[in-house]
Amino acid sequence: METRPAQPYWNPYVAGVGLGLVLLASFVVMGRGLGASGAFASTITAGLNTVAPSHVAGNPAFAEYLKEGTSPLKDWLVFEVLGVFVGGYLSGMLAHRVTRTVEKGPNISTKRRLVFAFIGGVLMGVGAKFGRGCTSGQALTGGALLNAGSWAFMIMVFAGAYALAYFMRRQWT
Amino acid sequence: MMAPFFKFGLFGDNIGLVVAFGIGIGFGFFLERAGFGNARKLAAQFYFTDLRVFKVMFTAIVTAMLGVYYLSVLGVMDLSLVYLTPTFLAPQMVGGLILGMGFVVGGYCPGTACVGVATGRIDALVLFLGIFVGIFAFSELFPLVSSFYNATPMGQLTLPQVTRLPYGLIVFAVVLMALGGFAGAEWIEKRMAARTVES
Amino acid sequence: MPHFLQQLSLNGRLAFAAFVLGFLALFAGTPYHGADAVLNAKELSLTMATDADQVGVTTLADWIIQGRSDFRVVDLRSEAAYAAYHIPPAENIPVARLGESTLQHNEKVILYAERGERAAQAWMLLKAKGYQGAYLLRGGLEAWKDSVLFPRIPANATPSQVVEFARIREVSRFFGGTPQALAGDSAGRSVVLPTLSLPAPKAAGGAAAPKKKKKEGC
Numbered sequence: 001m002e003t004r005p006a007q008p009y010w011n012p013y014v015a016g017v018g019l020g021l022v023l024l025a026s027f028v029v030m031g032r033g034l035g036a037s038g039a040f041a042s043t044i045t046a047g048l049n050t051v052a053p054s055h056v057a058g059n060p061a062f063a064e065y066l067k068e069g070t071s072p073l074k075d076w077l078v079f080e081v082l083g084v085f086v087g088g089y090l091s092g093m094l095a096h097r098v099t100r101t102v103e104k105g106p107n108i109s110t111k112r113r114l115v116f117a118f119i120g121g122v123l124m125g126v127g128a129k130f131g132r133g134c135t136s137g138q139a140l141t142g143g144a145l146l147n148a149g150s151w152a153f154m155i156m157v158f159a160g161a162y163a164l165a166y167f168m169r170r171q172w173t
Numbered sequence: 174m175m176a177p178f179f180k181f182g183l184f185g186d187n188i189g190l191v192v193a194f195g196i197g198i199g200f201g202f203f204l205e206r207a208g209f210g211n212a213r214k215l216a217a218q219f220y221f222t223d224l225r226v227f228k229v230m231f232t233a234i235v236t237a238m239l240g241v242y243y244l245s246v247l248g249v250m251d252l253s254l255v256y257l258t259p260t261f262l263a264p265q266m267v268g269g270l271i272l273g274m275g276f277v278v279g280g281y282c283p284g285t286a287c288v289g290v291a292t293g294r295i296d297a298l299v300l301f302l303g304i305f306v307g308i309f310a311f312s313e314l315f316p317l318v319s320s321f322y323n324a325t326p327m328g329q330l331t332l333p334q335v336t337r338l339p340y341g342l343i344v345f346a347v348v349l350m351a352l353g354g355f356a357g358a359e360w361i362e363k364r365m366a367a368r369t370v371e372s
Numbered sequence: 373m374p375h376f377l378q379q380l381s382l383n384g385r386l387a388f389a390a391f392v393l394g395f396l397a398l399f400a401g402t403p404y405h406g407a408d409a410v411l412n413a414k415e416l417s418l419t420m421a422t423d424a425d426q427v428g429v430t431t432l433a434d435w436i437i438q439g440r441s442d443f444r445v446v447d448l449r450s451e452a453a454y455a456a457y458h459i460p461p462a463e464n465i466p467v468a469r470l471g472e473s474t475l476q477h478n479e480k481v482i483l484y485a486e487r488g489e490r491a492a493q494a495w496m497l498l499k500a501k502g503y504q505g506a507y508l509l510r511g512g513l514e515a516w517k518d519s520v521l522f523p524r525i526p527a528n529a530t531p532s533q534v535v536e537f538a539r540i541r542e543v544s545r546f547f548g549g550t551p552q553a554l555a556g557d558s559a560g561r562s563v564v565l566p567t568l569s570l571p572a573p574k575a576a577g578g579a580a581a582p583k584k585k586k587k588e589g590c
Contacts, residue, residue: 146331
């Protein structure tokens with residue numbers, strides 16, 4: 001059992017500067033920004049490709065993640081996301097914040113929370129496809145690069161979340 | 174100018190993957206430092222009790238934006254070689270709306286879900302699986318949505334281009350907006366905290 | 373540190389720094405300096421002095437026959453000239469569009485035009501823009517015609533020259549050319565350039581396409 005208490009989170013502005021510097025490093029070293037949802041799509045494509053390659057090749061939504069001569073998993077975002085797991089775990093370990101638990105508000109059952117988590121994930125997947133990315137790729141990366149589509153996306157993310165917040169209040173408050 | 178290093182051929186694809194892993198570690202590390210491995214912390218943004226999502230995100234954006242701007246102005250970096258995802262206005266706005274809804278329903282976004290999973294959150298794991306289902310469903314139904322998906326293409330478009338204002342002016346405007354937002358966020362949080370004390 | 377900065381909290385100092393940098397951005401100008409180029413005169417003149425900037429036509433012919441795909445050949449002439457004839461694996465990038473091309477900074481790129489002037493200018497431009505692997509084809513298309521397509525052997529050739537010519541004859545035929553028997557016999561020299569039904573360009577051209585399609589999105 002975890003005996004040491006979890007340390008408080010960092011000052012959000014300092015964490016933000018850290019995040020911003022990581023993003024900047026990505027721009028300077030690779031000439032590209034961060035991302036996450038693309039790695040999920042590459043993974044699905046790789047998995048499907050082993051059992052139904054012609055189906056994958058015939059559907060542009062999957063086919064765009066195929067790579068000539070190598071697995072879809074040999075992808076920059078896939079490796080980046082693997083790093084995210086490691087970095088997140090590292091920070092969590094250092095701060096004694098790694099615990100097996102379900103994060104939820106006090107007024108909802110674990111089961112309902114998990115159902116909502118799943119639905120939320122499905123919505124995320126769909127939204128990220130239409131949006132050409134998620135908060136990491138579009139909002140952070142595109143935001144820093146003053147990408148017009150990314151700023152539009154980002155504003156709508158906040159709009160959508162606030163719009164539904166009232167209906168989800170049982171889950172969190 | 175020598176940056177972006179990869180675009181100038183300083184190293185190849187394989188080292189690029191190692192770089193990806195390293196950058197990912199940094200990314201995940203700071204996300205967790207900020208508390209983003211925890212759905213309650215993330216969702217609090219939308220109930221005005223803890224506005225750290227806004228603070229972290231926009232601090233990061235401003236930091237990277239200023240870094241990119243000044244490195245480019247000084248000629249250290251070639252901005253035209255940094256990849257800009259093309260804008261598809263309508264589907265991106267709809268996508269953002271859906272993603273935002275998913276955010277408050279699920280409590281994580283794809284990146285933070287990974288951090289949540291890494292720190293043991295089972296709800297993050299469930300959401301993580303949901304993302305796969307969402308992407309799979311979208312892709313299977315792609316023929317039905319593809320015309321909307323590809324609607325309103327505008328190419329690689331920046332805010333300075335859209336507004337026809339100088340890049341530096343937009344940079345200043347974003348900084349002002351962010352600082353104003355931070356001040357507002359601090360004020361809101363104080364009011365919410367005071368209200369909970371009263372009740 | 374100024375007094376008021378000392379009084380500020382960490383957040384205050386961060387905000388101050390952001391404001392100052394944001395404010396300065398109003399005067400710092402455009403971040404797009406991609407059209408600028410930097411000439412390292414010393415490095416370039418040394419490269420020129422050692423002929424490290426050039427590739428000979430017979431060397432190029434050998435590379436093509438060997439099937440090497442570690443280089444790109446760029447034809448700087450107009451589209452019409454390119455369509456009439458071009459060295460088989462060459463891509464057409466008219467000089468005016470050189471700036472927008474998909475050339476990578478670390479690729480080996482061999483530039484040619486009719487003779488050498490345009491190629492030399494393009495070489496200088498690319499080197500100044502940081503393209504490490506730029507080379508020019510010595511003698512351009514004229515040299516290609518002379519030495520590869522329509523090679524000639526002197527009437528009183530030495531035995532080693534005869535042997536060498538036999539090899540060059542094969543190279544010439546590979547490219548659809550016509551080896552000539554006598555030196556200086558320009559009347560007998562065919563001015564009909566071979567049609568382009570040659571071994572298809574290697575995936576060197578194809579390698580460019582997937583590179584462009586490579587997603588760097590999220």
